[in-house]
Amino acid sequence: MSGAAAGALRRAGVVLAAVAVLAAAWELYASFGPADGAGIAGVRLLPRADERSMPHLGTVLSTLGDPEVAVPGARTVGEAVLSGAWTTLRLALAGWAVGALVGAALAVAMQRLRLLEDGLLPWVVLSQTVPIIALAPVVAGWGGVLTVGPLAWTPAASVVVISAFLAFCPVAVGLLRGLQAPSALCEELFASYAASWRQQLLRLRLPASLPFLVPALRLAAAQAVVGAIVAEISTGTRGGIGRLIIEYAQQATSSPARVHAAVWGAAALGLLVAALITLADVALRRTRATPGGPA
Amino acid sequence: MSPSTAAPATPGPAGPGATTPMVEVRGLTQRFATAGGTVTALDGVDLAVERGRFVSLIGPSGCGKSTLLRVVADLITPTSGQVLVGGRSAAAARREQDYGIAFQSAGLLEWRTVARNVELPLELHGVGRRERRARALELLQLVGLGDVAGARPSQLSGGMQQRVAIARALAESPPLLLMDEPFGALDEMTRERLQDELLGIAAAAGTTVLFVTHSIPEAVYLSDRVVVMSARPGRIAAVVDVDLPRGTGTDVREAPEFFARVTDVREALRGAPVRAGASA
Numbered sequence: 001m002s003g004a005a006a007g008a009l010r011r012a013g014v015v016l017a018a019v020a021v022l023a024a025a026w027e028l029y030a031s032f033g034p035a036d037g038a039g040i041a042g043v044r045l046l047p048r049a050d051e052r053s054m055p056h057l058g059t060v061l062s063t064l065g066d067p068e069v070a071v072p073g074a075r076t077v078g079e080a081v082l083s084g085a086w087t088t089l090r091l092a093l094a095g096w097a098v099g100a101l102v103g104a105a106l107a108v109a110m111q112r113l114r115l116l117e118d119g120l121l122p123w124v125v126l127s128q129t130v131p132i133i134a135l136a137p138v139v140a141g142w143g144g145v146l147t148v149g150p151l152a153w154t155p156a157a158s159v160v161v162i163s164a165f166l167a168f169c170p171v172a173v174g175l176l177r178g179l180q181a182p183s184a185l186c187e188e189l190f191a192s193y194a195a196s197w198r199q200q201l202l203r204l205r206l207p208a209s210l211p212f213l214v215p216a217l218r219l220a221a222a223q224a225v226v227g228a229i230v231a232e233i234s235t236g237t238r239g240g241i242g243r244l245i246i247e248y249a250q251q252a253t254s255s256p257a258r259v260h261a262a263v264w265g266a267a268a269l270g271l272l273v274a275a276l277i278t279l280a281d282v283a284l285r286r287t288r289a290t291p292g293g294p295a
Numbered sequence: 296m297s298p299s300t301a302a303p304a305t306p307g308p309a310g311p312g313a314t315t316p317m318v319e320v321r322g323l324t325q326r327f328a329t330a331g332g333t334v335t336a337l338d339g340v341d342l343a344v345e346r347g348r349f350v351s352l353i354g355p356s357g358c359g360k361s362t363l364l365r366v367v368a369d370l371i372t373p374t375s376g377q378v379l380v381g382g383r384s385a386a387a388a389r390r391e392q393d394y395g396i397a398f399q400s401a402g403l404l405e406w407r408t409v410a411r412n413v414e415l416p417l418e419l420h421g422v423g424r425r426e427r428r429a430r431a432l433e434l435l436q437l438v439g440l441g442d443v444a445g446a447r448p449s450q451l452s453g454g455m456q457q458r459v460a461i462a463r464a465l466a467e468s469p470p471l472l473l474m475d476e477p478f479g480a481l482d483e484m485t486r487e488r489l490q491d492e493l494l495g496i497a498a499a500a501g502t503t504v505l506f507v508t509h510s511i512p513e514a515v516y517l518s519d520r521v522v523v524m525s526a527r528p529g530r531i532a533a534v535v536d537v538d539l540p541r542g543t544g545t546d547v548r549e550a551p552e553f554f555a556r557v558t559d560v561r562e563a564l565r566g567a568p569v570r571a572g573a574s575a
Contacts, residue, residue: 188396193419
């Protein structure tokens with residue numbers, strides 16, 4: 001076995017072990033912790049360990065097999081979580097792609113024109129302080145007002161836009177740093193070749209930016225997933241995991257494990273997206289066969 | 296073109312019948328605006344480099360020798376004065392790839408193999424894949440790196456990286472080679488070996504070389520002429536012509552003429568007057 005493969009296996013083992021430790025801690029507390037929590041002078045310091053607050057992992061797992069509603073032929077909770085995660089995954093990937101494209105275009109423009117960098121970069125960073133909860137109704141309000149060609153503005157489009165709004169920032173900032181990474185010497189070298197801006201971008205700046213771009217895209221993917229879930233919740237878009245979390249939270253009295261099942265789905269979604277980017281990175285490195293990381 | 300005259304007498308504007316100098320700088324002044332005010336990097340510099348000659352620029356740091364090289368390369372636009380390379384403007388010479396350039400740091404692109412680094416200028420100028428690969432391998436053979444064409448720059452030693460940079464500078468067979476302390480970061484033994492290689496390559500191709508260095512022995516060993524500069528503002532303080540007994544079997548680095556010229560350059564750097572045309 002090659003050293004790289006062994007290293008990857010070892011890292012995977014560490015991650016699994018961490019999950020196992022977390023699960024064991026949860027189980028231990030759920031089994032032996034005080035059902036009503038514990039505290040001093042009315043301030044609760046330890047959380048409740050009752051079935052509603054901390055369902056056993058086994059209960060959450062078995063909930064996945066329960067039918068969602070008591071009607072014959074109804075889909076199971078597991079199917080609902082899977083279907084919700086799949087819907088949200090597609091919206092988040094669309095948001096990620098739109099955000100990455102917009103971010104990349106901004107980065108290239110800012111690299112090209114110093115004036116744009118000075119004028120735009122603070123706003124790019126500042127944009128992330130806008131709470132999505134405040135933004136969501138505005139974007140959702142485009143429905144019925146805005147049409148894109150023959151297409152009307154759908155709630156899904158709102159989710160994509162909000163998700164993209166979170167995803168573009170790391171790409172714009174990270175790619176700009178990468179595009180500015182080449183040394184003054186390399187820039188002089190390309191100037192001495194009388195290389196065009198385009199040649200300099202394609203042969204020098206973009207290759208030099210890859211070690212910055214990949215982490216930026218990974219961060220953007222995580223942001224896109226968060227953005228999509230929050231957008232689903234705050235715009236009331238149906239079908240996704242975000243909406244499912246709300247619905248199941250409302251059923252917490254009767255079936256407390258359900259909301260945990262939905263949260264698991266959301267977490268798995270984030271992991272899946274991060275894994276996809278990592279796989280793409282590995283494939284990219286194989287074709288470039290270059291040691292990664294900023295020099 | 297008239298036949299090249301043996302040992303051109305004086306630098307300066309080309310008279311009738313003389314060949315145009317490879318590099319001609321007249322009345323060059325370069326000022327930079329800095330936070331602390333305007334700095335005059337070069338003040339009224341005149342320089343002529345005849346074709347096929349090896350000329351070094353030497354001087355204390357801040358004397359503007361690298362700036363002068365960059366003005367010739369058209370990487371900096373001079374504040375005033377005229378720069379001609381091969382008889383045309385520096386800008387035109389850059390566009391037409393009349394020169395190859397190498398710096399103190401090799402500046403290789405880490406994501407390209409050694410061969411593809413050498414190919415870079417050819418690739419940018421539309422040379423076909425097969426042709427540029429053949430040229431790159433030929434050049435790598437020339438600098439003694441034929442067997443590492445497929446390696447990554449990071450796998451090479453500093454001396455080998457600098458050889459790759461020189462091969463890259465030679466890719467388009469430029470009539471002029473501009474070098475900014477290319478051996479400055481190398482150990483003494485590697486440095487001497489590369490000096491000999493560079494002399495051999497430049498002589499074989501008849502390449503004119505303008506070479507910036509801060510090493511007196513290096514300047515003397517390599518050059519037909521050493522241009523000594525003084526700092527603040529950068530001016531040409533003296534010109535020392537060098538005529539070493541090359542190709543006679545003696546070790547030039549141990550010849551008395553070598554030490555004599557080293558002394559001349561050292562004294563010129565200290566500000567002492569140098570005998571005109573000191574090449575006895």
